[in-house]
Amino acid sequence: MAKDSYTHFANTGFGRRITKALGLPQPAKLRRYSPSGPLIEGPVVLLGATEASDLIAEHLLGWDLDVRRHVGPKEKVAAVVAVFDSAHTPAELSETVLELGGLLKQLKPSARVITVFRNPAHTEDPAARAARKGIEGLTRSLAHEMRAGGTANGLILHEDLATAAPSVAGALRFLLSGRSAFVSGQFITVDSVNGALPEDWTAPLSGQVAVVTGAARGIGAAIARTLYRDGAQVILVDIPPAGEQLAAVANEVAGTALQVDITEDEAGQKILTHAEQHYGRLDIVVHNAGITRDKLLANMDPGRWNSVIAVNIESQLRMNRAFLDSELFSRTEGTVGPRIVSLASTSGIAGNRGQTNYAASKAGVIGMVSAASAQLAARHGTINAVAPGFIETEMTAKMPVATREVARRLNSLSQGGRPEDVAETIAYLVSPAAAGTSGLTLRVCGQNLVGA
Amino acid sequence: MAEKVRDAVIIGGNRIPFARAHSAYAKSSNQDMLTSALNGLVARYGLQGQQLGAVAAGAVLKHSKNFNLARESVLGTPLDPKTPAYDVQMACATGTEAIGSLANKIRLGQIDSAIGGGVDSISDAPIVVTDELRGILMEANRARSLGARLKALAKIRPGHLAPQAPGTGEPRTGLSMGEHMAITAHQWGITRREQDELAVASHRNLAAAYEEGFFDDLVTPFKGLTKDNNMRGDSTVEKLAKLSPVFGKDLGEEATLTAANSTPLTDGASAVLLGTEEWADEHDLPKLANFVDYEQGAVDFVGGAEGLLMAPAYAAARLLKRNNLSFADFEYFEIHEAFASTVLAQIKAWESEEFCRGKLGLDAPLGSIDRSKLNVTGSSLAAGHPFAATGGRIVATLAKLLHGKPGKLGFISVCAAGGQGITAIIEGR
Numbered sequence: 034m035a036k037d038s039y040t041h042f043a044n045t046g047f048g049r050r051i052t053k054a055l056g057l058p059q060p061a062k063l064r065r066y067s068p069s070g071p072l073i074e075g076p077v078v079l080l081g082a083t084e085a086s087d088l089i090a091e092h093l094l095g096w097d098l099d100v101r102r103h104v105g106p107k108e109k110v111a112a113v114v115a116v117f118d119s120a121h122t123p124a125e126l127s128e129t130v131l132e133l134g135g136l137l138k139q140l141k142p143s144a145r146v147i148t149v150f151r152n153p154a155h156t157e158d159p160a161a162r163a164a165r166k167g168i169e170g171l172t173r174s175l176a177h178e179m180r181a182g183g184t185a186n187g188l189i190l191h192e193d194l195a196t197a198a199p200s201v202a203g204a205l206r207f208l209l210s211g212r213s214a215f216v217s218g219q220f221i222t223v224d225s226v227n228g229a230l231p232e233d234w235t236a237p238l239s240g241q242v243a244v245v246t247g248a249a250r251g252i253g254a255a256i257a258r259t260l261y262r263d264g265a266q267v268i269l270v271d272i273p274p275a276g277e278q279l280a281a282v283a284n285e286v287a288g289t290a291l292q293v294d295i296t297e298d299e300a301g302q303k304i305l306t307h308a309e310q311h312y313g314r315l316d317i318v319v320h321n322a323g324i325t326r327d328k329l330l331a332n333m334d335p336g337r338w339n340s341v342i343a344v345n346i347e348s349q350l351r352m353n354r355a356f357l358d359s360e361l362f363s364r365t366e367g368t369v370g371p372r373i374v375s376l377a378s379t380s381g382i383a384g385n386r387g388q389t390n391y392a393a394s395k396a397g398v399i400g401m402v403s404a405a406s407a408q409l410a411a412r413h414g415t416i417n418a419v420a421p422g423f424i425e426t427e428m429t430a431k432m433p434v435a436t437r438e439v440a441r442r443l444n445s446l447s448q449g450g451r452p453e454d455v456a457e458t459i460a461y462l463v464s465p466a467a468a469g470t471s472g473l474t475l476r477v478c479g480q481n482l483v484g485a
Numbered sequence: 486m487a488e489k490v491r492d493a494v495i496i497g498g499n500r501i502p503f504a505r506a507h508s509a510y511a512k513s514s515n516q517d518m519l520t521s522a523l524n525g526l527v528a529r530y531g532l533q534g535q536q537l538g539a540v541a542a543g544a545v546l547k548h549s550k551n552f553n554l555a556r557e558s559v560l561g562t563p564l565d566p567k568t569p570a571y572d573v574q575m576a577c578a579t580g581t582e583a584i585g586s587l588a589n590k591i592r593l594g595q596i597d598s599a600i601g602g603g604v605d606s607i608s609d610a611p612i613v614v615t616d617e618l619r620g621i622l623m624e625a626n627r628a629r630s631l632g633a634r635l636k637a638l639a640k641i642r643p644g645h646l647a648p649q650a651p652g653t654g655e656p657r658t659g660l661s662m663g664e665h666m667a668i669t670a671h672q673w674g675i676t677r678r679e680q681d682e683l684a685v686a687s688h689r690n691l692a693a694a695y696e697e698g699f700f701d702d703l704v705t706p707f708k709g710l711t712k713d714n715n716m717r718g719d720s721t722v723e724k725l726a727k728l729s730p731v732f733g734k735d736l737g738e739e740a741t742l743t744a745a746n747s748t749p750l751t752d753g754a755s756a757v758l759l760g761t762e763e764w765a766d767e768h769d770l771p772k773l774a775n776f777v778d779y780e781q782g783a784v785d786f787v788g789g790a791e792g793l794l795m796a797p798a799y800a801a802a803r804l805l806k807r808n809n810l811s812f813a814d815f816e817y818f819e820i821h822e823a824f825a826s827t828v829l830a831q832i833k834a835w836e837s838e839e840f841c842r843g844k845l846g847l848d849a850p851l852g853s854i855d856r857s858k859l860n861v862t863g864s865s866l867a868a869g870h871p872f873a874a875t876g877g878r879i880v881a882t883l884a885k886l887l888h889g890k891p892g893k894l895g896f897i898s899v900c901a902a903g904g905q906g907i908t909a910i911i912e913g914r
């Protein structure tokens with residue numbers, strides 16, 4: 034990982050003065066999750082007095098948070114949850130929005146703003162849909178305005194879903210916590226009452242078995258470590274030549290290493306056989322393995338195009354068929370079934386020069402998860418994608434210094450994310466408390482300016 | 486006391502790719518390599534934090550500072566440090582002996598789980614000073630005054646300073662292993678072509694096995710090496726025919742042992758996980774095969790009564806008799822290719838009425854070995870032969886070949902320096 038000296042400098046007393054005086058980006062040290070640390074420290078202000086917000090208050094109070102309807106003018110605020118489910122016209126947004134605006138200068142570093150509203154697609158009333166889309170717009174813009182590591186995200190609820198649903202709690206908790214440090218300007222949709230809250234929030238994956246592909250290094254290794262920390266037993270998959278690093282990560286997380294090339298026809302079956310032999314179950318699949326073979330399309334050769342498509346998307350489609358055909362991957366506990374998360378990329382959303390093959394494969398992932406969610410729903414399962422933006426990895430460390438420096442700053446948090454940030458989002462999406470969220474592509478990009 | 490003999494189950498194995506001496510592992514120690522092989526095994530089977538019954542391993546070329554090589558390696562893995570470990574040494578049969586004796590302990594009820602293996606490094610071989618210099622240094626060490634110490638040290642002569650690397654020469658004959666084998670090969674009339682054909686088959690079989698992913702769950706890369714770097718999948722008998730003999734120079738035109746039909750000096754390590762049925766089940770581990778039985782042998786090679794590497798021919802006869810088996814009962818044969826001619830001489834001996842009656846005391850020849858069942862995924866000529874690591878390579882490979890074929894048998898033969906050898910039987914499950 035390349036060292037981000039600028040962020041380090043900008044966080045010294047002298048660096049802060051200089052960068053401010055020169056109008057340079059001021060990347061903050063982000064608040065990140067630790068199982069032993071608090072969920073969030075300081076008052077959480079809940080705006081919008083409706084039944085939905087009362088139920089949300091119950092979630093927050095259950096976590097021993099300092100929940101307020103109002104705060105004093107000098108008081109520092111850790112988070113604002115603005116509930117808009119009573120807004121039926123754009124005009125009706127103003128009261129809550131302006132109340133929210135009045136609190137922004139009181140926000141602590143790494144603060145959170147969460148807007149909660151009903152899914153715009155679920156109303157045919159033009160005024161209501163305009164209001165709901167309006168909240169999306171204001172949330173995205175606010176994310177750009179947030180300072181000192183703060184983020185703003187939205188929680189989009191199904192039309193008829195009560196906010197008491199476990200997955201509403203799961204999403205709120207994720208967005209409030211340090212797990213979502215590098216997630217900003219994004220929306221989490223909750224569509225169903227499926228889900229369960231963990232007995233122990235520090236081990237939400239306790240008893241579950243997960244497979245992570247491409248686990249030998251970088252983001253994949255971080256995913257394996259994070260799932261293990263959250264209580265899962267992990268099967269680590271990578272190509273045989275990566276075996277030495279794979280074994281090292283497996284030994285670190287008390288997992289099992291499985292050397293297999295995911296483009297093999299039998300890869301899915303090999304993973305199932307391994308899971309059956311060693312654990313007798315398989316609950317979570319994380320398709321992380323991926324490659325880049327960048328070239329302008331005019332110069333693209335079959336090798337580069339085909340290998341990227343084969344590894345990044347075709348292998349996932351084939352493995353998913355094997356998983357969905359198996360008994361092992363159909364275990365359901367209550368309303369929580371098997372879960373799949375795939376790695377997409379912001380390149381797959383916004384496109385990127387030199388990456389037609391990569392973007393095709395990653396946009397393909399986004400298409401796959403939206404289409405496959407119906408297949409998973411039949412067994413209370415979910416499938417989602419996570420699209421990382423600029424993440425500090427061995428891969429991005431190889432970028433030219435200037436390009437890397439620009440890429441790092443081109444987001445609302447003015448810094449690159451860490452592999453752990455991607456891993457935390459995945460750990461959330463595969464947790465029982467996210468079983469109501471499926472078919473989604475969630476960006477972990479610090480609100481990358483590219484392709485917003 | 487244990488009431489009955491239990492099955493010793495081979496659960497799986499792991500090795501690092503074998504590397505020709507002074508190549509990929511030139512800067513790795515025996516302990517580095519053995520630790521890596523163990524770490525890969527622990528990762529494959531999720532053994533982190535587990536206390537095993539025993540770990541036995543060894544190295545043929547071993548410095549005295551590595552007196553606790555196996556134990557020190559275990560301490561470098563995530564295995565529970567309460568796992569006992571000890572070193573074994575029986576020349577090239579070290580790994581097989583370590584595994585066989587652990588299997589016996591399991592069968593007897595002394596332990597429920599074990600790892601057996603071995604490692605060798607030519608690149609990191611201990612360099613020894615001459616006996617003369619060692620004598621002087623010890624004398625200086627014993628001296629009680631500075632004067633006496635200087636007097637002792639004054640005896641050092643330039644000639645004493647030449648380092649002595651360990652060789653593969655037999656201490657009692659002064660002949661290298663290759664020279665010994667050249668004599669045996671000549672006595673048995675083994676042709677150059679037969680040897681070259683066996684070498685080519687070894688390379689092709691190994692390459693094909695890699696190609697089909699056979700080693701995906703047997704090998705874990707080390708130091709950037711992902712496959713055995715001695716392997717030449719494209720070798721042909723015609724290419725090998727061009728090489729000049731390197732052993733048996735006294736035989737002139739009749740010398741047949743070349744660099745290609747003899748194993749190269751190699752660095753590498755291997756480890757095999759064993760356990761009882763119950764232990765494997767409790768830990769959700771696969772059961773590939775049973776380690777059924779093994780037999781050591783030794784021959785009188787010093788006076789020339791028998792070839793240096795012919796001991797397995799004798800051990801085989803006793804092992805088959807004890808288990809009421811004949812060669813026709815076996816699905817696979819793994820005969821360690823110290824030299825192509827080692828394999829061919831053993832096979833010829835077992836086919837020979839004269840040898841089987843005269844030397845083995847049998848009524849008839851032991852019989853021939855179907856070549857299509859021999860070293861089907863390659864052997865030492867292609868993979869290389871890090872002495873103590875070869876046993877683990879063979880046992881894990883054969884166990885995997887027999888997995889899913891319950892009751893089918895595999896035969897192992899490993900020759901060793903000092904006129905020794907081991908044969909063993911594995912049964913698929």
